[in-house]
Amino acid sequence: MSKVIVAxxxxxxxxxxxxxxxxxxxxxxxxxxxxxxxDSVDYPDVAKLACKKFLQGGYEFGVLCCGTGIGISxxxxxxxxxxxxxxxxxxxxxxxxxHNHANFIAFGGRIDYPEDPLKMLKxxxxxxxxxxxRHLNRITKMMALEND
Ligand code: RB5
Numbered sequence: 001m002s003k004v005i006v007a008x009x010x011x012x013x014x015x016x017x018x019x020x021x022x023x024x025x026x027x028x029x030x031x032x033x034x035x036x037x038x039d040s041v042d043y044p045d046v047a048k049l050a051c052k053k054f055l056q057g058g059y060e061f062g063v064l065c066c067g068t069g070i071g072i073s074x075x076x077x078x079x080x081x082x083x084x085x086x087x088x089x090x091x092x093x094x095x096x097x098x099h100n101h102a103n104f105i106a107f108g109g110r111i112d113y114p115e116d117p118l119k120m121l122k123x124x125x126x127x128x129x130x131x132x133x134r135h136l137n138r139i140t141k142m143m144a145l146e147n148d
Contacts, residue, residue: 001027001028001029002027002028002029002060003028003029003030003031003058003059003060004023004028004029004030004031004059004060004061004062004063005030005031005033005050005053005054005059005061005062005063006019006020006023006030006031006032006033006034006050006062006063006064006065007032007033007034007046007047007049007050007062007063007064007065007072008034008035008046008064008065008066008072008109009034009035009040009041009042009043009046009065009066009067009071009072010035010037010038010039010040010041011043011065011066011067011068011108011109011110012034012065012066012067012069012107012108012109012110013034013035013036013037013038013109014109015065015107015108015109015117016032016034016063016065016109017036018118019063019065019107019117019118019121020032022118022121023063023121026122026125028060031053031059033046033049033050033053034046034065043066043071043072043075044071044072044075046064046066046072046075047064047072047073047075047076047079048075048079050062050064050076050104051076051079051081051082051104052079054082054103054104055079055081055082061102061103061104061105061124061125062084062103062104062105063104063105063106063107063121064076064084064104064105064106064107065106065107065108065109066106066108066109067108067109067110068108068110068111069086069106069107069108069111070086070108072106073085073086073104073106076104076106080146081103081143082103082104083100083101083102083103083104083139083142083143084102084103084104084105084106085100085102085104085105085106085124086105086106086107086108087105087120087124088113088114089113089114089115089120090115090119090120090123091123092120093105093120093121093123093124093127094123094124094126094127095127096124097124097125097127097128097129098127098128098129098130098135099130099135099138100139100142101129101135101139102124105120105121105124107120107121
């Protein structure tokens with residue numbers, strides 16, 4: 001069974017719970033590291049906890065949620081080895097797996113998405129990462145920015 005991480009701040013408790021349930025219904029083993037109450041927590045702390053655990057290995061991908069998805073995705077992308085996408089729709093969710101090999105996907109619990117975030121998540125899951133050299137080259141360049 002594939003393992004995934006889900007983590008969130010207080011701005012996305014309900015969305016994260018639905019994501020956890022959905023991932024379980026797809027057969028994933030889910031480590032839910034997020035807060036389950038509306039009490040305020042800091043999204044950089046949540047991102048750090050989830051990303052460090054992910055980098056220990058054994059996870060297929062991670063999902064991060066905050067009010068907008070913005071703060072937690074920016075925070076995650078500060079951590080070496082993380083490529084966290086914040087897709088606008090199913091197309092972007094699919095493309096970020098194919099072209100960017102995103103290992104985390106983020107959503108906003110207070111965002112009115114044009115498409116169901118669960119459908120966006122499924123689009124990301126179902127997409128194979130591209131092995132085309134031009135994409136691999138760009139990802140290598142992207143990750144090299146961590147050392148500039
Ligand atoms: C918390 O109020 C909120 O700032 C956070 O969830 C997120 O939207 C930040 O980007």
